[in-house]
Amino acid sequence: MFIGAQLSLYPMTSDFVPVILSGLDALAPYRDRLRIETDDISTLMVGAPEPLFDAMRDFFARAAGDPAHVTLHATVSRGCPGEPDDPSCRCNVLAVAQGRPLAERQRQAQEAVRQAPVMGVGIDVQFSLYVLGQDRHMDEIYGCIDFLKASGTFLRSKNFCTRLRGDAGAVFEAVRQAFLRFGPAEGHVTLDLTASANSPSPR
Amino acid sequence: MFIGAQLSLYPMTSDFVPVILSGLDALAPYRDRLRIETDDISTLMVGAPEPLFDAMRDFFARAAGDPAHVTLHATVSRGCPGEPDDPSCRCNVLAVAQGRPLAERQRQAQEAVRQAPVMGVGIDVQFSLYVLGQDRHMDEIYGCIDFLKASGTFLRSKNFCTRLRGDAGAVFEAVRQAFLRFGPAEGHVTLDLTASANSPSPR
Numbered sequence: 001m002f003i004g005a006q007l008s009l010y011p012m013t014s015d016f017v018p019v020i021l022s023g024l025d026a027l028a029p030y031r032d033r034l035r036i037e038t039d040d041i042s043t044l045m046v047g048a049p050e051p052l053f054d055a056m057r058d059f060f061a062r063a064a065g066d067p068a069h070v071t072l073h074a075t076v077s078r079g080c081p082g083e084p085d086d087p088s089c090r091c092n093v094l095a096v097a098q099g100r101p102l103a104e105r106q107r108q109a110q111e112a113v114r115q116a117p118v119m120g121v122g123i124d125v126q127f128s129l130y131v132l133g134q135d136r137h138m139d140e141i142y143g144c145i146d147f148l149k150a151s152g153t154f155l156r157s158k159n160f161c162t163r164l165r166g167d168a169g170a171v172f173e174a175v176r177q178a179f180l181r182f183g184p185a186e187g188h189v190t191l192d193l194t195a196s197a198n199s200p201s202p203r
Numbered sequence: 204m205f206i207g208a209q210l211s212l213y214p215m216t217s218d219f220v221p222v223i224l225s226g227l228d229a230l231a232p233y234r235d236r237l238r239i240e241t242d243d244i245s246t247l248m249v250g251a252p253e254p255l256f257d258a259m260r261d262f263f264a265r266a267a268g269d270p271a272h273v274t275l276h277a278t279v280s281r282g283c284p285g286e287p288d289d290p291s292c293r294c295n296v297l298a299v300a301q302g303r304p305l306a307e308r309q310r311q312a313q314e315a316v317r318q319a320p321v322m323g324v325g326i327d328v329q330f331s332l333y334v335l336g337q338d339r340h341m342d343e344i345y346g347c348i349d350f351l352k353a354s355g356t357f358l359r360s361k362n363f364c365t366r367l368r369g370d371a372g373a374v375f376e377a378v379r380q381a382f383l384r385f386g387p388a389e390g391h392v393t394l395d396l397t398a399s400a401n402s403p404s405p406r
Contacts, residue, residue, distance in 0.1 A: 004362060004363065005363075006329070006361070006362065006363055006364060008274070008397060010213035010215065010274055011215065012213065012214065012215065012216070012217070012219040013215070013216070013217045014215070014216045014217045014218075014271075015217075016215040016272070017403070039361075039404075040327070040399070040402050040404030040405070041327060041329050041366070041397060041399050041402075042329065042397070044361070044362055046362070068217075069219070071211070071213055073276045073397060075331055075363050075364060075395050077331075077362075077363045080363065081341050082341060082344070082345075083362065083363075124243070124244060126209070126244050126245065128278055128280075128393070130333045130335060130393060131335065132333060132334065132335055132340050133337075133340050133341075134336075137335050137336050137391075138284050138285060138336075141285075142285075158209070158242075158245075158247070159207060159209070159247055159249070159280075159286065160207065160208075160209055160278050160280045160283065160286075160393075161209060161278060163244070188340075190331070190333060190363075190395075192278050192393075192395040194211060194244060194245070194276060196243070196244055199243050199244075200220070201242075201243035202243070
């Protein structure tokens with residue numbers, strides 16, 4: 001299994017470089033558990049979903065502490081057949097979810113969101129979950145949307161994606177649960193995620 | 204068939220609102236052929252791939268004419284089983300591609316890139332193509348990557364995505380061809396795309 005993400009942080013301020021660098025500083029506690037490489041478009045993070053989504057959350061929450069409008073985009077992937085197996089990506093939640101009925105996975109996902117830490121940073125997210133390489137991919141996607149609606153972070157459905165709103169702790173936990181508990185445990189699953197904070201647009 | 208995109212433009216300047224509004228002005232010529240709706244996170248565009256990718260290209264090229272570093276993110280989708288059929292999304296290229304051998308589709312895609320207009324705006328792109336709802340999805344993805352490598356816009360492969368570089372005309376045409384000629388014509392295919400211009404990072 002190979003799990004990771006390409007992350008880009010976009011601070012809407014002329015002084016955007018220090019905001020990006022401060023976000024990258026928030027990744028320091030994760031560098032022993034994640035492979036992290038930054039280029040001119042994005043930062044690659046490879047590793048297990050526990051540190052991966054915690055790091056994503058802290059990266060964005062740190063930048064959102066700045067008064068400027070800031071957004072994050074993440075392309076997240078697990079199980080891509082084109083990537084090599086990597087022992088650092090081993091994930092117990094995927095093994096536990098394997099073969100369990102949808103209703104049980106939805107219940108476990110909701111419990112995880114309830115236990116998420118409170119970060120004190122309100123954020124908006126919209127994301128799409130893609131389950132690849134199987135015929136009945138929409139069953140898992142609809143099952144995931146039902147979980148999100150009951151998660152306490154659901155805002156509304158949009159074309160091609162789902163809007164969440166809430167504390168960064170609960171919202172990133174809801175996204176992690178969507179990524180881990182839906183679609184086959186050994187399958188190829190991806191996320192296309194946008195997070196936004198401090199937008200001047202009326203909410 | 205339902206085809207469309209959620210687009211977000213991120214100008215890295217404190218004066219970001221005029222840059223976004225100027226990008227939206229570039230969509231004016233397309234408003235009779237595309238349904239366009241903007242909220243606080245993204246702009247929805249629904250319609251056939253001909254105006255859709257031209258509009259996306261002009262939206263970004265207009266904003267990239269500003270000296271500020273600017274990025275675009277697009278979530279593009281066709282054939283999602285959860286969306287209603289929409290006659291405005293009818294696409295002749297999809298009908299022609301249906302059932303044709305991979306090598307022929309690659310040749311047609313390359314020809315389309317060769318005929319793309321020159322916009323005079325150099326851009327970087329990285330994107331992922333997702334073919335959903337079928338078992339052998341990687342065959343189409345590898346076939347698409349082979350097309351990109353021969354398209355004149357290929358920069359390099361990255362984990363989870365492919366980097367392109369070149370004039371906005373050729374690069375957005377390469378992305379449109381990837382979206383239309385690979386994966387089944389009636390299938391569910393999506394793109395996760397990031398475009399960047401005027402970055403201060405060394406190239």
